[in-house]
Amino acid sequence: MEQEAPAGWEFFDSVDFPTDHIDDPMGRPRVRHVVTAVVVGHEGAAWLPRLSEALWALNPRPDRLIAVDTGSTDETAELLAAMPGVEPVVSVSARTGFGMAVARGLEAHGFAPIPSAVGPYGDDGHMPVVEWLWLLHDDCAPAPKALEKLLLQATMSPATGVWGPKLRLWPRDRELLEVGVTTSLGGRRDTGIEAGELDQGQHDQPRNVLAVSSAGMLVRRDVWEALHGFDPRLPMFRDDIDFGWRASRAGYHVGVAPDAVIYHAQAAATGERALAGTRRHAYQLDRAHAYYTVLANAPGKLLPLLILRFLFGTVLRSIWFLIGKTPSGAVDEWTALLGTLLAGGWTQARKSRRNLDQVPYDSIKSLFSRSVHALRHNLEETTSTISERIREAWADEPEEQVVTTARRAKSTARVAVDQPRWRRQLIRRPFLVAWVVLAIGALIAARDLIGGGFLRSNLLLPAHENIAALWHAAASAPPGVTPPAWLAQLWAFSTVMFGPSGATNLLLLGAVPLAGLAAWAMLRSFVVDRVARAWGATAYGLAVFTNGAISQGRLGTCVAAIVLPLLGAAVHTVARRRRVYVQGSWRAAWFAGICLAVLFAFTPALGLLIAIILVLGAVFGLGWRRQGRQLVFSVVLGLLLVLPWTIDLIQHPSKLGQEAGGPPTAAVGPGDSLQHLLTGTPVGAPAPWWFAVPLILVALVSLLRESRQRYELLGWFAALAGLAGTLVASRLGGGSGPLMFLMTAGWIIAVTVAWDSVGKSTEIIVQGVLGIVLLTTVVTAGFWLVRGTDGPLWSGPAQDLPAYLVSSQDPPENQSILVVRKAPAGQMRFSLVKDGGPRMGALEAAPTAAQTKPITDVLATLGGGGSGEEGRQLAGLAIDYVYLPGPVDPTLASTLDSLPGLTRASANDGDASWLVDRSKIEGKTPLNDQTHTVWRILGLIGWIIALVFCLPTVRRTVAVPHGTHARRDPR
Numbered sequence: 001m002e003q004e005a006p007a008g009w010e011f012f013d014s015v016d017f018p019t020d021h022i023d024d025p026m027g028r029p030r031v032r033h034v035v036t037a038v039v040v041g042h043e044g045a046a047w048l049p050r051l052s053e054a055l056w057a058l059n060p061r062p063d064r065l066i067a068v069d070t071g072s073t074d075e076t077a078e079l080l081a082a083m084p085g086v087e088p089v090v091s092v093s094a095r096t097g098f099g100m101a102v103a104r105g106l107e108a109h110g111f112a113p114i115p116s117a118v119g120p121y122g123d124d125g126h127m128p129v130v131e132w133l134w135l136l137h138d139d140c141a142p143a144p145k146a147l148e149k150l151l152l153q154a155t156m157s158p159a160t161g162v163w164g165p166k167l168r169l170w171p172r173d174r175e176l177l178e179v180g181v182t183t184s185l186g187g188r189r190d191t192g193i194e195a196g197e198l199d200q201g202q203h204d205q206p207r208n209v210l211a212v213s214s215a216g217m218l219v220r221r222d223v224w225e226a227l228h229g230f231d232p233r234l235p236m237f238r239d240d241i242d243f244g245w246r247a248s249r250a251g252y253h254v255g256v257a258p259d260a261v262i263y264h265a266q267a268a269a270t271g272e273r274a275l276a277g278t279r280r281h282a283y284q285l286d287r288a289h290a291y292y293t294v295l296a297n298a299p300g301k302l303l304p305l306l307i308l309r310f311l312f313g314t315v316l317r318s319i320w321f322l323i324g325k326t327p328s329g330a331v332d333e334w335t336a337l338l339g340t341l342l343a344g345g346w347t348q349a350r351k352s353r354r355n356l357d358q359v360p361y362d363s364i365k366s367l368f369s370r371s372v373h374a375l376r377h378n379l380e381e382t383t384s385t386i387s388e389r390i391r392e393a394w395a396d397e398p399e400e401q402v403v404t405t406a407r408r409a410k411s412t413a414r415v416a417v418d419q420p421r422w423r424r425q426l427i428r429r430p431f432l433v434a435w436v437v438l439a440i441g442a443l444i445a446a447r448d449l450i451g452g453g454f455l456r457s458n459l460l461l462p463a464h465e466n467i468a469a470l471w472h473a474a475a476s477a478p479p480g481v482t483p484p485a486w487l488a489q490l491w492a493f494s495t496v497m498f499g500p501s502g503a504t505n506l507l508l509l510g511a512v513p514l515a516g517l518a519a520w521a522m523l524r525s526f527v528v529d530r531v532a533r534a535w536g537a538t539a540y541g542l543a544v545f546t547n548g549a550i551s552q553g554r555l556g557t558c559v560a561a562i563v564l565p566l567l568g569a570a571v572h573t574v575a576r577r578r579r580v581y582v583q584g585s586w587r588a589a590w591f592a593g594i595c596l597a598v599l600f601a602f603t604p605a606l607g608l609l610i611a612i613i614l615v616l617g618a619v620f621g622l623g624w625r626r627q628g629r630q631l632v633f634s635v636v637l638g639l640l641l642v643l644p645w646t647i648d649l650i651q652h653p654s655k656l657g658q659e660a661g662g663p664p665t666a667a668v669g670p671g672d673s674l675q676h677l678l679t680g681t682p683v684g685a686p687a688p689w690w691f692a693v694p695l696i697l698v699a700l701v702s703l704l705r706e707s708r709q710r711y712e713l714l715g716w717f718a719a720l721a722g723l724a725g726t727l728v729a730s731r732l733g734g735g736s737g738p739l740m741f742l743m744t745a746g747w748i749i750a751v752t753v754a755w756d757s758v759g760k761s762t763e764i765i766v767q768g769v770l771g772i773v774l775l776t777t778v779v780t781a782g783f784w785l786v787r788g789t790d791g792p793l794w795s796g797p798a799q800d801l802p803a804y805l806v807s808s809q810d811p812p813e814n815q816s817i818l819v820v821r822k823a824p825a826g827q828m829r830f831s832l833v834k835d836g837g838p839r840m841g842a843l844e845a846a847p848t849a850a851q852t853k854p855i856t857d858v859l860a861t862l863g864g865g866g867s868g869e870e871g872r873q874l875a876g877l878a879i880d881y882v883y884l885p886g887p888v889d890p891t892l893a894s895t896l897d898s899l900p901g902l903t904r905a906s907a908n909d910g911d912a913s914w915l916v917d918r919s920k921i922e923g924k925t926p927l928n929d930q931t932h933t934v935w936r937i938l939g940l941i942g943w944i945i946a947l948v949f950c951l952p953t954v955r956r957t958v959a960v961p962h963g964t965h966a967r968r969d970p971r
Helices: 048-057 076-081 098-109 146-156 221-226 239-249 282-297 300-323 327-343 345-352 361-367 371-391 406-410 421-428 430-445 467-475 485-494 499-509 511-523 530-546 555-576 586-602 604-621 626-641 645-651 653-657 674-679 689-702 710-732 737-758 764-787 803-808 853-863 870-876 890-898 933-950
Strands: 032-041 064-070 090-092 129-137 140-142 160-169 176-178 218-220 253-264 454-456 794-796 817-822 828-833 881-884 902-905 912-916
Touching: 032 076, 032 098, 032 146, 048 076, 048 140, 064 076, 064 098, 090 098, 098 129, 129 140, 129 146, 129 221, 146 160, 146 218, 146 253, 160 221, 160 239, 218 221, 239 253, 239 282, 239 361, 282 300, 282 327, 282 345, 300 327, 327 345, 430 511, 430 530, 430 764, 454 499, 467 485, 467 499, 467 933, 485 499, 485 586, 485 933, 499 511, 499 555, 511 530, 511 555, 511 737, 530 555, 530 689, 530 737, 530 764, 555 586, 555 604, 555 626, 555 737, 586 604, 586 626, 586 645, 586 933, 604 626, 604 653, 604 710, 604 737, 626 933, 645 653, 674 689, 674 710, 689 710, 689 737, 689 764, 710 737, 737 764, 803 881, 817 853, 828 853, 853 870, 853 890, 870 912, 881 890, 890 902, 890 912
Parallel strands: 032 064, 032 129, 064 090, 160 253, 817 881
Antiparallel strands: 129 218, 140 253, 160 176, 160 218, 454 794, 817 828, 881 912, 902 912
16 A cells, blocks of 8 residues: 655645656657655755655655664654655664765665566656666655756766756755755865855756765665765764765766756754764764875875875864853864874775776866965855954844833934935934044144154154164063053054054044944944934044043044943943843953953053952942952953063052053142133133033933933032042042043033933933033034144154264164263253153153163262263263253253263254264173063963954864856866
8 A cells, every 4th residue: 555645745836847758859769767865864854754745745756765863862863764756764873974875874774676577657668767766865855856857867868877956945945955066176065156145947967077965876786786875984074075986087978967956954063963873073073084084085196285285274264262251162173183183094995996097187176266366255154254353243142132221212213215325324324424524533633743753742752763662672571670551552453444553643643533432332222213313422522632631642632532342341341231131241341351451551540540449349339249350350450461560569559550651740730720620621722611510410401300320420429430440549649640541531421411312302401411511512523623733743753863973873873872961950860862862651651760870970970060970971981972962951062072092972953962082992881681572471371362362263164165167167
């Protein structure tokens, strides 16, 4: 009794697969095809019902259907037994691979018998007979005419011994998976299909390819037996490519019949079920089989280069996995490569396949994927992965669902279609327009500073000449002196920003738009109204100008203004997740630690204040829960990343009030002015102090509302913390520029959040207050453009010395110049200029008094009239020139003129210079730097680890990659 077809087998689209029979258009004699189908199943209960329905719908059906179950624990065996016309199910071990399972099924039941009487086509039974083996997975479903189309192509191309169908996505999607498959000599599987590509008939030309998928592969019996089936060393993955490669080497063509369609779920490759036949990771198994396939089949002359290529690729992919915090992926890479190379199975395979080389490699070379295409698609996939992971960067922990509130719904800007494009962009993306204005304004404001030369001021030393010099300064200092930590951070930034000078110019002259962009990134976390968010980011950027950080050349404050919002966004990410089971975000905690490390380095006082606030908030605000521990971890991480600078700050607390860039900034602050203190405007800032009064008044008025938000209070808390820090710093005699900037930033946050709450209000008072805020911002921006960013900051040469003295410091002379300045009170100050003169970080890493004592003793003698031995003493200290900038003290100049061994040299107007005779004395400088190699190496390792933990996690996948189309045989 014939089995009954299950209900629902008519799921196939009859439009895509017409049922009319197509004869061979070439008129060749008809051939009798005898097909033996083998279905291998493993834990396939989820897919076998659909396969069974597809086999019922199949026309024609195979002459014999063999089913093999590889140790399934679900209903796979029962479902296999229910397929139409199936032989008794063959059961094998779960460790049996796909190829061995097919072999066991054929051993148990054999190929289908050849009818001796009337053939299935109504002929006399004397037509030529061709026996075929049709391989099916349990997670695939052939279309009703799939087998017929395969056999039709086999009739039309009798020289082709292996045929494959077109694979579409399961269960009946039009998305393409494969139309033939190839590989590069690097082992990359190449399907020729772009990601998400739909089947529109673009690949429907039958052609020769290197290989076809084992899901639906139709193999002539003589080819199968000549090649001894699939390689038993490849239980899954790459077994189809290996078989196709061997068939091509043996002279059997491999073709693809796109009219035959099979739907494939790729359950093993996508991880939907456990692997059968192996206990190894899917990714490791795929890589190992890729190496084996290439090594076992590639020409011998290419093996040395291929092994080197495998090693290089493994190193790159291992680095990628380590950066992506997936060390198991790197382990899998090396395990796959070394295990394949050392196991030796590929060498045995090469020996057993020597008789296959009936076709030279050059004849089938066109079937392989080119390396340049593989590289291009690797780059595309890497870029896509990075973009996807960045979008998921801080969403790795579960979080409560965001409910769309009425206020959030109202924030969506609706613009009439007939409005001009510029007006639509202005309403929909107000910050984009505002940021473009800030960027253009930064160029206009820096009109007098853009060009040749170095940015300098009385608070900013010139940048280093190149990256190598900056690295030397970051890693070297006199014995007992710690180089400032910000030099190493500036070096890292300079490597991607056109050198130290380019990085300094960008951080100073581009501080306004960069700070505005960082503020927008933070405000978008809790400010819904786009206009309010755009105003807050713009006002924050302009605050860098009103604080005087740019015009005074205070590099530390400019960097802090850019980093502060990023730190705020990270802290917000850690602290906001309070109603979910898994709280906080370790990735954000690592990023917050990096931001704190930058603040500790560039503005130690501000970094210390923020650290104290975070620790107090973690202990008393969040409690010692996971979030609190993460904030404390961020503080500890920030302190560790700037070692040994942290130890130096503890030993010398006076350095806490110092900013990065140059001379001490103790004079930066409110001075004795109460209005400057209360408005957060340092004395000497380019903008008047009363520019901040409207902002402060609006922030005060916002406190009177009953519906105050916690972010407004946090803004006021930041402002008050900055005020308290300014009072303490001023009392201790330190600089307070960054702390006063924190005050302004707090008021801006308070006003922005208040605007976000009442921005849609139509009340006259509210609109009037917002108008005042906007007017103040516009006036400040106009003042910025007119005033510019120059002032104490100017652009010029790195040294105020004659050109011959500047060039004398270069190799091979490497001469030293002692620059002496005598104050009106009689006190002399000096600096020893060599190797390009004092640059950034030179004052923080200045030698100790004991180290400079030989020079100070000579100057003390000169101040007293001299003893006549000073010339010889200066030569003994390896000093080549003595230079006195104007105004020159006549007594000191007369003393130097009278010293033997000193000769007057040319100098700039108002200055004086003397050449020291060193011809008879081999001098030795008392100031020698010591390289802190260990600290720098440990610092680099620490920063790399921190940056890696900030990055999203890389996922391992063995999903079939997309890439260059399987190449046609030119024959």
